[in-house]
Amino acid sequence: MQASVRRLRGRHVPARLLLSLIAVLLLLPIAVTLLYAFFSPEEIRAYMGTRNRYTADSFMALRLIPETVSLMQFYRVLITDREILRYFINSVLYTAGILAGQLLALPALAYGLSCFRFRGRDALAFGIVLLMVLPFQVTMVPSVLTLRALNLLNTPWAIVLPMLSAPFFAFLLRQYMLGIPAEIIEAAQIDSAGPLKCFLRIVIPMSRPVLGTMAALSFAESWNLVEQPLTYLTSRSDLYPLSVAFGQLTRNMSGIEFAGAALFILPSLFVYLFFQEDIMEGIRVADLR
């Protein structure tokens, strides 16, 4: 493999250039966000004030070097303008709740649908696939009615509870667990291991790659919630996560948006780095199967 990699280094230059260009374009917004987080708030306000003055003949100038490197944006985000911090805490709480709930419920659901045979199993699995296909807008109204009946509208549970039923992750886990050899489970059962013991001692350890994948993807989805808070928290703007409140805060152009965006990006970045190997392992194992 190393030899093939060495051979690749000398070839496919155009392809590599094209891929590099695409990578730069994809990474440019993130890089600019992190870079502008070290501009002073006054400089950002002045610079962003010019964003509507460009024409079709001239582009808006892209500033890459600040006049003075300043941590004032971070200071205001973390200390003085505590609104962003409070919305950040909201996002953390929602994500943690959703992640914990999904990690408790979905592996067990997938285990039941994969390792047990009962009447209606396949129909249930098909129903999960069907739910996976439906967009949020279709299930929004029934969800609102249900939550209102349960008196959970405008509460944090309105965000967390509907997200616990993630059909895609359930499907993903089920498909992975279907690939676990039945002989391993039978061997455990011969050793007088019950279903729960098999689940905890065999299925969960063997499903670590896909569980890591699920956690990373679930984190990304929960961290970036927009529609659900706007739908279920209409009269409680103080319960919004940062993904929703950020749009409102940037309207005032207070000059601290980029530091807030950097703060928003960092948790996703760290989570991805943490689960990167599991994600790649999960994809690889799925490919081999």
Added chain:
Amino acid sequence: MKRIALKGLLVLGGIVLLCVFFSGTLHTLSTAKVRTVSARTGRLETRVRLTGALHWPETEAVIPENMTGDDTLIVRRVNVSAGAWVLAGDCLAECEVADYDSRMAALKESFAGKEKEALELQWKNSGVRLTPQQEEWYAGYSRLRDAALAEQEALQTLRLRAWQAGVALEEDDSVPETLPDTEAAGLLVEARDVLEAARRETAEASRAFDSLSRYPIPEDVVNYLSKKSELEKELASLSARMADLQLLKERAAAVTAPHDGYVTAAETKAGDTVSRGGAVVWMTAEGAEPAVRLDASGARRTIPAGTAVTLSVGGKTADAAITGQGIAADGSLYADVRLRRGDIGLLGGAAAMTESGSVTAEIVLTAENATTLIPVSALRGAEGDYFIYVTRRENDSFRNEKITVVRKSVTVLGQSASAASLEESLRNEEIVYMEDRPLSEGCEVMPYSSGS
């Protein structure tokens, strides 16, 4: 990579938690604290502080009566100081007549000489006997001679008064009918009346003498009688001068106050000499009231009579009112405050006021119209570009109130030490008048806590 990511997450979480925990404290420390006040409507009161001194409008010199140009007093003791209140008859000073003994001796010697001369004359003319008619003739002659002398003196005085009044007399030394309304013209009129009286006396004496001209007496007798009359007059004059000198000595021994009043100046001291035209001490004229004369040059506006003023001397205060304003000889503006005896007592007495040398007055000048008033500490900027900071309150999504300051230009109509009068109406505005650090437009502020 997992370790790096885990450490990064932990560090980020730690920073966020610390910021959540300490952000309130740091926010409080980094936010400017202000005090605000609402504008009120009123009339601007300007407190003007003036200084002045005790002023004696009318004074008179205290000196023994009947002093002549030759008399000089030597002060032995002064019993009063400036500012003292004295009653009529109080001994103000003790003096003695300079060269009293030598002068009295000279007068006595002159008197003795004249007396001896008169006795000798009488002895030489002891045989002269006058008939009643001759005595009558001589009396008429003496009367005519004295009337003529008096008429001459009155004429000289008339001419002097005319010159002093700037009036030209007629050829016959008569006074014109139209005269200026001056004091000198009044004296001229008096001199004219005296001259007319003297002329009438002369005419009468002349008529009387004419009727006696049939009783002539020899010339040597006339000379004797004239000489005798002259010596008698000189003896009378010397006697009067000795009496005056004696009287002056007694009066100088105790110089008393002619009436109740204040001693305005007592600058003489033991050993000083005082002559006619000078004064042992100065005191207020009878019925005159002292006043405090304030230097009103710094007031920059007229101070009407009746304006209340608070006077203070050495910590003592008294309330009075402005009684007048004027311009001094050097062109500076002054304001007078007449003092009653009670006011002087409240201020510690005229002596204390004179010793202090300075009287402080505080006057409250009130504007005519009501305007918007704010504390002067709320006013910022320079003349022509004044502005204030007003607060704006906003609520964020978490119902936290955020207070920011907004700059607002104003027009200043007037200013005192404590308040400023503005043209704008600032109703419902909270104006920042005190802060613990410099402010800028849009910066967040928080109200001072009561500390409880």
